[in-house]
Amino acid sequence: MTAPHAVGSGPSGSTSSGATRVLGGLSLAGLALLLGYALVWSPADRTQRDSVRLMYVHVPSAIVAFAACALTTVAAAMWLRRRTEGWWVLGGASAEVGLVFTALTLVTGSIWGRPTWGTYWDWDPRITSTSLLFVMLVGYLALRRIDNEAGDAAQRGTRGAIVGLLLFPNVVVVHYSVDWWRSLHQTATITRLDPTIEGTMLFTLMLGIVVFGLIFAWLLVHRFRVGWLEERVEHAGLDDALRARRAEAGVVAGLGGGTA
Amino acid sequence: MLAVSHVGYIAAGWGIVLGSLALYGLRTVRRGRTLAQQVPPEDRRWT
Numbered sequence: 001m002t003a004p005h006a007v008g009s010g011p012s013g014s015t016s017s018g019a020t021r022v023l024g025g026l027s028l029a030g031l032a033l034l035l036g037y038a039l040v041w042s043p044a045d046r047t048q049r050d051s052v053r054l055m056y057v058h059v060p061s062a063i064v065a066f067a068a069c070a071l072t073t074v075a076a077a078m079w080l081r082r083r084t085e086g087w088w089v090l091g092g093a094s095a096e097v098g099l100v101f102t103a104l105t106l107v108t109g110s111i112w113g114r115p116t117w118g119t120y121w122d123w124d125p126r127i128t129s130t131s132l133l134f135v136m137l138v139g140y141l142a143l144r145r146i147d148n149e150a151g152d153a154a155q156r157g158t159r160g161a162i163v164g165l166l167l168f169p170n171v172v173v174v175h176y177s178v179d180w181w182r183s184l185h186q187t188a189t190i191t192r193l194d195p196t197i198e199g200t201m202l203f204t205l206m207l208g209i210v211v212f213g214l215i216f217a218w219l220l221v222h223r224f225r226v227g228w229l230e231e232r233v234e235h236a237g238l239d240d241a242l243r244a245r246r247a248e249a250g251v252v253a254g255l256g257g258g259t260a
Numbered sequence: 261m262l263a264v265s266h267v268g269y270i271a272a273g274w275g276i277v278l279g280s281l282a283l284y285g286l287r288t289v290r291r292g293r294t295l296a297q298q299v300p301p302e303d304r305r306w307t
Contacts, residue, residue: 013293013296013297013304014289014292014293014296015288015289015292015293015296015306016289016292017306017307019306031278035274038274039270039274044264044265049265049266050264050265050266050267050270051265051266051269051270053270053274054269054270054273054274057273057274057277058273061277100280100281100284103280104276104277104280104281107273107276107277108273108276108277111269111272111273111276112269112273114269115265115266115269215281218285219281219284219285219288222285222288222289222292223288225292225304225306226288226291226292226295229292229295229296229298229299229303229304230295232295232299232303233295233298233299236298236299
C-alpha cells in the first residue's frame with residue numbers, strides 16, 4: 001500500500017484545475033438557463049402537451065451518449081495502434097461517462113414513452129439497439145478489468161478494445177434504425193435540412209445539447225484524471241512490491257553468503 | 261394559474277437525470293481527491 005503523500009492534500013490534491021472550474025461554472029449557468037426554457041418558457045406541444053418537456057433532457061442525453069461511444073471507439077483504435085497509457089485511460093473514462101448517459105437515455109425515454117405511446121417499454125428498433133449499446137459499454141468496461149489466467153494486461157486491453165471498436169458502428173445502427181425498420185420513434189427531426197421543430201422549442205433543444213455537452217466534458221476531464229491517478233497508484237504499488245521482494249531476496253542472499 | 265399536464269413524468273425524468281449526474285460527478289471528484297493524496301504532485305500534471 002502506498003503511503004498518503006503529504007503534499008497531495010489541499011486544493012491541488014484533486015482532479016480540479018482552472019479549466020474544469022470554468023467548465024463547471026458554465027455547465028451550472030447553462031443548466032439553470034436550460035431549466036428555465038425547458039420547464040417554463042418553452043410552449044407545450046399541441047399533441048404531446050407538457051410531456052414534450054422530457055425531450056429537452058432525453059435527446060441531449062442520447063446525443064452525448066453517442067458522442068461518448070464515438071470517442072471510446074477512437075480511443076480503442078488508437079490504443080490498438082499506439083498502446084499508450086493516455087488512450088487507454090481515455091477509453092475507460094469516455095465509456096464510463098457514456099454508460100451513465102446511455103442509462104439516462106433509456107430511463108428518460110421509458111418515462112416519456114408512457115404518456116406518449118402508452119407504454120414504458122417496447123422492443124422498438126431504436127430502444128433495442130440503444131439497449132445493446134448499454135450492454136456493449138458494460139462489456140467493454142468489464143473486459144478491461146478481467147485478467148486472463150496468465151495475467152496478461154496487453155491481451156486484456158486488446159479484448160476490451162475490440163468491443164470498443166464495435167461501439168460506434170452500433171451508434172450508426174441506432175441512428176438509422178428508424179429508417180431501416182418500422183419504429184415507434186419518429187424519423188430525423190433536427191438533422192434534416194428543414195427541421196420539423198422550430199422557434200423556442202428548437203432553441204431549447206439546441207441549448208440542451210450544448211449544456212449536456214458541457215456537463216459531459218466536465219465529467220470526462222475529471223474521470224480521465226481519476227483514471228490517470230489510478231494508473232499511477234497501481235504502478236506505485238507494483239514498484240513497492242518489487243522493492244520489497246528485492247530487499248527480501250538480498251537479505252536471503254546475504255544470509256546464504258554468511259553461512260558459506 | 262396555468263395547468264401543466266404530466267407533472268409526475270416530467271419531475272421524475274428531470275429529477276433522475278439531475279440527481280444521477282450530481283451523484284456521479286460528486287463520486288468522481290471525491291475519488292479523485294482520495295487518489296491525488298497517494299501520488300506525488302509531479303504525477304498530477306494539471307496542477
